[in-house]
Each structure stands twice: as C-alpha cells, then as structure tokens.
Amino acid sequence: xxxxxxxIGAVLAILFAMAVLADAALQNPSFxxxxxxxxxxxxxxxxxxxxxxxxxxxxxxxxxRSGNCLLGYHHFRIEEQDTSGVYQDVGDIPxxxxxxxxxxxxxxxxxxxxxxxxxxxxxxxxxxxASTHYDMDSLPAGTWRQLQVSAKNDxxxxxxxxILTPGTSHERSGALKFDDAELAAN
Numbered sequence: 001x002x003x004x005x006x007x008i009g010a011v012l013a014i015l016f017a018m019a020v021l022a023d024a025a026l027q028n029p030s031f032x033x034x035x036x037x038x039x040x041x042x043x044x045x046x047x048x049x050x051x052x053x054x055x056x057x058x059x060x061x062x063x064x065r066s067g068n069c070l071l072g073y074h075h076f077r078i079e080e081q082d083t084s085g086v087y088q089d090v091g092d093i094p095x096x097x098x099x100x101x102x103x104x105x106x107x108x109x110x111x112x113x114x115x116x117x118x119x120x121x122x123x124x125x126x127x128x129x130a131s132t133h134y135d136m137d138s139l140p141a142g143t144w145r146q147l148q149v150s151a152k153n154d155x156x157x158x159x160x161x162x163i164l165t166p167g168t169s170h171e172r173s174g175a176l177k178f179d180d181a182e183l184a185a186n
Contacts, residue, residue: 105176
C-alpha cells in the first residue's frame with residue numbers, strides 16, 4: 001500500500017510540473033493563425049501584438065521551418081528609422097521562474113538589418129528583465145538559426161518580444177523570417 005502512495009505522489013508531482021510548464025505555452029507560436037480567421041492571408045498573427053512597419057504574418061514566403069506561415073520582416077521596404085516588432089503576454093507563469101524565450105530566424109542573403117533583439121519584460125510590459133541582441137554578422141544567411149533570451153521573472157507572468165532595428169543605410173535590403181517560437185518556464 002505504501003508503494004502505491006509513493007507512486008501516486010510521484011505521478012502527481014510530475015503532472016504538477018507539466019502543468020507549470022504548460023502554463024508557459026505561447027499562443028500561435030508558429031504564426032499559423034491569422035488575427036482575422038475569415039481571411040487566411042491576414043498579415044497579423046493571432047495572439048501577437050505588433051508595432052512599426054512591415055513585420056507581417058506571411059502565407060506565401062518560403063522556406064518555412066514548419067507549417068505554412070511565418071513572420072516576415074520586409075527590411076527592403078523600410079524607409080523609417082523606428083524599430084518594428086511583435087510581442088505576446090503570457091500571464092500564467094508563477095513568479096520566480098526561469099523563463100527562456102526562443103524563436104527561429106532565417107536571414108535572406110544580403111540582409112542588412114542593424115539588430116534583432118529578443119527581450120523578456122514583466123507581464124503587460126515594463127523595464128526589461130533580459131535582452132539579447134544579434135547583429136547580422138552573427139546570423140548565417142540561408143539557414144534557420146535559433147535565438148534565445150532567458151531571465152527570472154520577479155512577478156507572475158512575462159512578456160516576450162522580437163524587436164527589429166533597421167539598417168543605417170538609406171538603401172536597405174533583404175528580409176528576415178521568424179518561425180516556431182517557444183517559451184519555457186521552470
């Protein structure tokens with residue numbers, strides 16, 4: 001009887017741990033679902049806020065890492081100096097967890113974006129908990145590469161962000177593709 005109690009306790013502990021990790025799940029991590037479900041080619045990804053210019057959900061770009069859609073940054077169309085980006089708030093992460101946000105990026109040949117930043121902030125925004133910057137020299141062209149940032153959240157929840165800073169040249173070129181984002185909290 002005692003071994004059954006121990007086994008049940010172990011199973012419950014595993015299920016609790018899985019529930020905590022499941023709470024960290026991003027919505028629409030592969031950008032497959034459009035913000036407007038009636039319009040498959042809608043350029044806004046459901047569950048992701050965005051700002052700036054030319055950071056769109058794309059249904060016709062390739063290669064995708066998985067599925068049929070990705071998030072595309074049309075750097076060759078950017079005329080402004082402002083950043084562009086997307087974000088998502090995940091509220092059900094208990095305080096004090098080590099959060100790791102990852103996303104895969106594909107750089108087209110000749111892309112001269114100045115900077116890609118992954119950032120973790122408190123739930124609903126605020127001062128950065130952590131930020132990792134990637135310049136174009138650190139990203140190989142023509143292949144998928146996983147980027148990541150990690151931090152401990154001080155309060156419940158977290159916001160994940162992908163921030164793009166355009167190149168300094170007036171004649172900008174190339175594009176970046178993003179796919180298969182994930183968030184782990186343990």
